[in-house]
Structures are given as C-alpha cells and as structure tokens.
Amino acid sequence: MIKDFVKGLWRENPVFVQVLGMCPTLAVTTKALFGLSMGMATLFVLVSSGMVISAIRRFVPRQVRIPIFTVIIATFVTAADYFLKANFYEISKALGPYVPLIVVNCIILGRAEAFASKHGVARSFLDAAGMGIGFTLALIVLGSVRELLGSGTVFGYRVMWAGFTDWIIMVLPAGAFITLGLLVGVFNMMDKRFMKRAEEK
Amino acid sequence: MTDKKSSVVKIILSLTLVGMVSGSLLVSVYNYAMPKIKTNVRAGTEKAIKNIFPETEEIKNTKEEGVFRAVGENGKFLGYAILAEGNGYQGIIKLIVGVNEDMSEMTGMEVLESQETPGLGAEIAGEAFRKQFEGLSLKHAMEYLKNQKPQEPYQIEAITGATISSRAVVNLLNERLDSVREKLKLKKI
Numbered sequence: 001m002i003k004d005f006v007k008g009l010w011r012e013n014p015v016f017v018q019v020l021g022m023c024p025t026l027a028v029t030t031k032a033l034f035g036l037s038m039g040m041a042t043l044f045v046l047v048s049s050g051m052v053i054s055a056i057r058r059f060v061p062r063q064v065r066i067p068i069f070t071v072i073i074a075t076f077v078t079a080a081d082y083f084l085k086a087n088f089y090e091i092s093k094a095l096g097p098y099v100p101l102i103v104v105n106c107i108i109l110g111r112a113e114a115f116a117s118k119h120g121v122a123r124s125f126l127d128a129a130g131m132g133i134g135f136t137l138a139l140i141v142l143g144s145v146r147e148l149l150g151s152g153t154v155f156g157y158r159v160m161w162a163g164f165t166d167w168i169i170m171v172l173p174a175g176a177f178i179t180l181g182l183l184v185g186v187f188n189m190m191d192k193r194f195m196k197r198a199e200e201k
Numbered sequence: 202m203t204d205k206k207s208s209v210v211k212i213i214l215s216l217t218l219v220g221m222v223s224g225s226l227l228v229s230v231y232n233y234a235m236p237k238i239k240t241n242v243r244a245g246t247e248k249a250i251k252n253i254f255p256e257t258e259e260i261k262n263t264k265e266e267g268v269f270r271a272v273g274e275n276g277k278f279l280g281y282a283i284l285a286e287g288n289g290y291q292g293i294i295k296l297i298v299g300v301n302e303d304m305s306e307m308t309g310m311e312v313l314e315s316q317e318t319p320g321l322g323a324e325i326a327g328e329a330f331r332k333q334f335e336g337l338s339l340k341h342a343m344e345y346l347k348n349q350k351p352q353e354p355y356q357i358e359a360i361t362g363a364t365i366s367s368r369a370v371v372n373l374l375n376e377r378l379d380s381v382r383e384k385l386k387l388k389k390i
Contacts, residue, residue: 030318030321059215060215061208061211061212061215063208063212064212064215064216067216068215068216068219071216071219071220071223072219072223074223075223075226075227078227078230079226079227079230082230082231082233082234082235082238083230083234085234085237085238085241086233086234086237086238086241087237089238089241089245093314093315094323096291096292096315096316097291097292097316168361168362171321172321172362
C-alpha cells in the first residue's frame with residue numbers, strides 16, 4: 001500500500017513524468033510561494049475528491065461517471081477558492097484565476113478515473129496524497145528556480161548578491177518552458193542513475 | 202426494456218442527488234466565507250486609503266459612488282480617494298488613487314485587485330511602479346513611456362515586459378478622473 005503513496009512522488013510524478021496539469025504548473029510558478037499555495041490547493045482537492053469518489057464508486061452509473069466526478073471536483077475547488085479568499089486574501093489575489101481553474105486540471109480527473117473509481121478509500125487517499133505532494137514539490141522546485149533567477153529571491157528571501165541582474169525571461173512564459181524542460185531532463189538523468197545502481201545491486 | 206428504463210432512472214437520480222448535495226455544501230461554504238471576504242475587501246480599501254493619506258482619521262463617502270473624502274485630525278480635508286477599474290491584460294484591474302482638492306495632483310496609487318501575470322503585470326502593485334504616481338501632475342492627461350525615464354511631470358515609465366498592464370492603468374485612470382472631475386464639477390483640464 002505504501003507504493004500507492006510513493007509512486008506519485010517520483011516514479012509517476014505528475015509533473016516530471018506524467019507531464020499533467022501543465023496550465024497551473026507553467027502559469028503560477030513565477031514565485032516559490034505561489035507554487036506552494038497552488039500545490040496545497042490542488043492537494044486538498046485531489047485528496048478530498050479522490051476519497052469521496054472512491055467511497056461512492058459502486059453507486060455511480062458508468063454512463064454518467066464523468067459528469068458526477070466533475071461536479072464533486074468542482075465543489076471542492078469552489079470551497080478551496082472561498083477558503084483562500086476568506087483566510088489568505090493576499091495569496092488568493094496573487095493566484096488569480098488559477099485556483100478556480102483547478103477544476104480542469106487533468107491530474108484530478110485523471111486520478112479519479114484511473115485510481116479512485118477502482119480502489120478503496122484508504123488506497124485512494126494514499127494515491128491522491130502522493131500525487132498531490134509530488135505535484136506540490138515539483139511546483140516548489142520550479143517556482144524556486146524561476147524566482148531565484150528571475151527576481152534573485154527564494155520564498156521572498158534575497159539569495160543573490162546585490163548587483164545581480166534579474167533574468168526577466170525566467171518570470172515570463174518562456175522561462176517556464178525552459179525551466180520545465182531542463183528540470184524534466186535532470187529528473188530523467190537522475191532516474192536513469194538510480195535504475196543503474198539498482199540493477200547493479 | 203425495463204433494464205434500460207431503470208438505468209435511465211438511476212442516471213437521473215444519481216446526477217440530481219450529487220448536484221443537490223454539492224449545492225447545499227457550497228451554500229454553507231459561501232455563508233461561512235462571504236462575510237470574511239467582504240471584511241477583507243473593505244479592510245483592503247481602508248488600508249489603501251491610509252497608505253495614500255497617512256494622516257487619515259476618518260473616511261467619508263461622497264455623493265459619488267467610489268469617491269471618498271479622506272479626513273484628518275480636526276476635520277482637516279486631506280484629499281479625495283477615488284476607486285477606478287478597467288480591463289487589464291488578463292482581467293479587471295481595480296485601483297484606488299488619491300488626489301488633492303482641485304485634482305491637479307495625484308497623491309498616490311494603490312492596486313486593490315488585479316489578475317495580471319504574476320511577476321510581470323502584477324508589478325503594477327509593486328513599489329517602484331506605484332511611487333511614480335506620487336506627486337504626478339494631473340494638469341495634463343497622463344502618459345506612459347517605454348524604457349525611458351519620464352520627461353514631463355505627467356509621465357510615468359511603463360514596466361518592462363508589462364506595457365499592456367501599465368497602459369491599462371494609465372488609460373483607466375485618465376478616463377475615471379475625467380468623469381469624476383465632471384461629476385464633482387471641477388474645472389476640466
């Protein structure tokens with residue numbers, strides 16, 4: 001069962017391996033904090049919708065499972081959006097339209113269809129938590145790299161020396177694609193090394 | 202045949218049920234969050250006015266919607282705070298600006314809400330961009346320059362990589378200030 005959780009972190013990481021949910025991944029990661037908040041909101045929706053869908057999976061008629069899953073997901077997304085607006089107003093303003101857009105994030109419907117609708121509540125919880133945390137970590141890494149090079153800070157703390165010229169391109173959409181491409185490359189390289197080491201053993 | 206009918210009934214029932222449950226859940230979330238959100242918005246406006254006019258003791262409404270009078274100690278009139286909104290690059294931009302009594306000079310500008318690109322257009326709320334509006338002359342329509350320091354007292358420099366957002370701010374302010382001037386029956390510039 002532990003495998004259900006761990007696979008989302010590395011082997012089936014939603015961003016680096018499955019390359020799902022690219023809209024928020026590319027759009028909000030101009031700063032590490034935005035990546036973290038977006039990741040947490042997605043994690044919440046993934047876990048709660050995954051558990052509900054898994055719990056009612058036997059009562060859902062096959063023909064209308066997609067609309068039913070979508071309504072459930074949209075409910076949690078709207079709740080998350082209101083929660084952020086009520087308690088974390090500044091962050092919610094910064095994320096703008098991307099929190100409501102979690103509804104169409106394909107990781108969520110993807111996990112509902114591929115996992116939660118076929119497995120029990122406990123396993124679905126682990127699967128959703130693993131995927132959500134894997135997604136969050138990926139967004140934090142992406143956001144940190146782009147914030148570091150694009151604004152000279154990480155999580156708002158000055159890291160670069162005083163005379164550092166910000167690489168504006170890193171906070172532009174192009175920077176998102178470049179960083180993501182390089183990170184996927186690094187990820188694959190590390191993965192291959194791990195595989196080799198495992199084989200040698 | 203009966204099989205088909207029963208499955209249709211099942212489909213309708215399950216969709217209705219899910220819709221009803223989700224609807225009622227959202228009502229309670231809405232009831233919990235709405236008052237808090239409204240407080241946040243009001244607090245945001247008040248904080249912005251106090252940033253523009255630090256001596257503000259009281260904020261008074263005027264006859265015009267979205268135009269406030271900032272009043273300091275002993276009823277001293279500090280200036281008007283004017284809400285303005287318009288289309289930005291990705292959505293509505295909501296601003297508040299402070300102007301002096303005859304609207305010849307701007308005291309400051311604060312962004313209340315914007316959905317501009319994080320890190321780029323969103324920098325209209327950054328200090329560097331906002332500072333340019335302090336003491337900006339309103340005797341001439343505002344103008345923006347690209348990659349160039351302002352030459353005239355009514356000009357500002359647009360943000361690099363976010364010309365559209367910068368232009369949106371300038372245009373929506375020009376428009377709004379003109380209409381407020383008319384409504385408050387101040388002399389047109």
